[in-house]
Amino acid sequence: MAPTVTLLIQPLPSGEVGADLDATFREVDASAPALRVGELSTQRGDGIFETIGVVDGHAQEARAHLERLRNSARICELPEPNLPQWEAAIARAVGSLPATGEYALKLVLSRGVEHGPAPTAWLHASAAADFTAAREHGIRVVTLDRGYARGTAERAPWLLLGAKTLSYAVNMAALREAKRRGADDTIFVTSDGYVMEGPTSSVIIRRGGVYATPAPSGAILHGTTQQSLFEHVEAAGGRTEYRDIAVEELTTADAAWLVSSVRLAAGITDVDGTSVPYDADETRELNAYLLSPRD
Amino acid sequence: MAPTVTLLIQPLPSGEVGADLDATFREVDASAPALRVGELSTQRGDGIFETIGVVDGHAQEARAHLERLRNSARICELPEPNLPQWEAAIARAVGSLPATGEYALKLVLSRGVEHGPAPTAWLHASAAADFTAAREHGIRVVTLDRGYARGTAERAPWLLLGAKTLSYAVNMAALREAKRRGADDTIFVTSDGYVMEGPTSSVIIRRGGVYATPAPSGAILHGTTQQSLFEHVEAAGGRTEYRDIAVEELTTADAAWLVSSVRLAAGITDVDGTSVPYDADETRELNAYLLSPRD
Numbered sequence: 001m002a003p004t005v006t007l008l009i010q011p012l013p014s015g016e017v018g019a020d021l022d023a024t025f026r027e028v029d030a031s032a033p034a035l036r037v038g039e040l041s042t043q044r045g046d047g048i049f050e051t052i053g054v055v056d057g058h059a060q061e062a063r064a065h066l067e068r069l070r071n072s073a074r075i076c077e078l079p080e081p082n083l084p085q086w087e088a089a090i091a092r093a094v095g096s097l098p099a100t101g102e103y104a105l106k107l108v109l110s111r112g113v114e115h116g117p118a119p120t121a122w123l124h125a126s127a128a129a130d131f132t133a134a135r136e137h138g139i140r141v142v143t144l145d146r147g148y149a150r151g152t153a154e155r156a157p158w159l160l161l162g163a164k165t166l167s168y169a170v171n172m173a174a175l176r177e178a179k180r181r182g183a184d185d186t187i188f189v190t191s192d193g194y195v196m197e198g199p200t201s202s203v204i205i206r207r208g209g210v211y212a213t214p215a216p217s218g219a220i221l222h223g224t225t226q227q228s229l230f231e232h233v234e235a236a237g238g239r240t241e242y243r244d245i246a247v248e249e250l251t252t253a254d255a256a257w258l259v260s261s262v263r264l265a266a267g268i269t270d271v272d273g274t275s276v277p278y279d280a281d282e283t284r285e286l287n288a289y290l291l292s293p294r295d
Numbered sequence: 296m297a298p299t300v301t302l303l304i305q306p307l308p309s310g311e312v313g314a315d316l317d318a319t320f321r322e323v324d325a326s327a328p329a330l331r332v333g334e335l336s337t338q339r340g341d342g343i344f345e346t347i348g349v350v351d352g353h354a355q356e357a358r359a360h361l362e363r364l365r366n367s368a369r370i371c372e373l374p375e376p377n378l379p380q381w382e383a384a385i386a387r388a389v390g391s392l393p394a395t396g397e398y399a400l401k402l403v404l405s406r407g408v409e410h411g412p413a414p415t416a417w418l419h420a421s422a423a424a425d426f427t428a429a430r431e432h433g434i435r436v437v438t439l440d441r442g443y444a445r446g447t448a449e450r451a452p453w454l455l456l457g458a459k460t461l462s463y464a465v466n467m468a469a470l471r472e473a474k475r476r477g478a479d480d481t482i483f484v485t486s487d488g489y490v491m492e493g494p495t496s497s498v499i500i501r502r503g504g505v506y507a508t509p510a511p512s513g514a515i516l517h518g519t520t521q522q523s524l525f526e527h528v529e530a531a532g533g534r535t536e537y538r539d540i541a542v543e544e545l546t547t548a549d550a551a552w553l554v555s556s557v558r559l560a561a562g563i564t565d566v567d568g569t570s571v572p573y574d575a576d577e578t579r580e581l582n583a584y585l586l587s588p589r590d
Contacts, residue, residue, distance in 0.1 A: 173453040
């Protein structure tokens, strides 16, 4: 049994500093009850989260994840998270993990117990699944309609598109639908035919030497791994762009990936049953970068 | 402090009978931790629920709620709930509540702990909020775009429209938006302008003596309170229909209500800032019916 670490966190208001942060954490056994049934996270999926990859004792891109947690809190009208407190919690959890291996570190900020006075928060670290096959041999994807036309997020902010909320039942249903169709993963598309994102990942395509991802219009999450890869590509002199990507481009691109914090870069081999170009060498290089310590 | 009852339930497979059902329930203190952080209900809003009204010791329309729980489980590919076990849990909870007063009884069926062997389930009864003002004086509503065009549910079943899932962050955000606009509640409409439902209620309009509600097309929940009211209207010789309702009809109807299991019938007085006809007498009669014992 691989080790896990679970910390319950008593959330401090943003800006409150100088407290004994360790006193706001309580380590608990993951197999023991820790949450009340009145938790709005569980009753209504009413909260936000981030999943950070930990590689050989280093939390990857922790700051970018925390900035996105803050952005999700703003969209969901949750109290602004105290980032130094979260950083301390991450450091404490990572310090309790083995010095080698890959782990997934999940941060949750819930609206708290119904009629309760304050949000609740916790962090849970567990061994990452073995994604060797997806990284080295790629994945088959299906495209699934997310039901929204392009421009919906701007028109209807109450749909919380762009926030990483705990209300992920649809994302999980889309992954089940992919498996049913003999694929490994899903790419959500708008009802008018534009690429959005995977249920737990971002989409990157390469076409004529340029790396592109859908413009972060408010309808999709701004992917931390995607941003890190774009910086990597640009540092090597490559070109990147944010733009609308029609679904047809998934099959005409020179290469395409789903990228995420724990599985990292998975090259797409097959879209809706059609084989597409798969670049094994470049995927290997991207994953070597993603497995190196990144801040 | 009004009494609460919380029962953790060890879910039996559907069809398993003859067990000592009481041995599958464990009463816990609602203020004590009962759920693990690995719960998929809390991590992903991955589970389903029902809220049953309890009036003076009687669980209202329990069977209709349990049938809908079963339907939600089917849509979400959760194990079929064992309805006799849930009925026994409801009976036990209701038996522990005071013989008078209104309570809300929440049933939750979660996909369970991540990588765990089985779903988890619980039931939580608490005192209903005081909805006297909404019942007697009505509510102001705003219409909010749900982002989906009519027909989306049929095309994209992975969106889980028609299932009562725990992924309710959008429903809660829509209620916050209503408050921000000075209203009490929301009516979701399709992106092409048809009435759907409230975040936690069904819509009924009366027009020319006929009671209408949106056709249960798969995009909306089939409301248990709405069905009960339609039976009541029909029993008295009234006419009811399921049909598409254009958003404009909310302001031209002779009367309109949001109906739900605990607040019951709330007459609409105002739609997007425009006053609409409000029938105080009929609303009083509908609530008298809804407060009588119903099965």
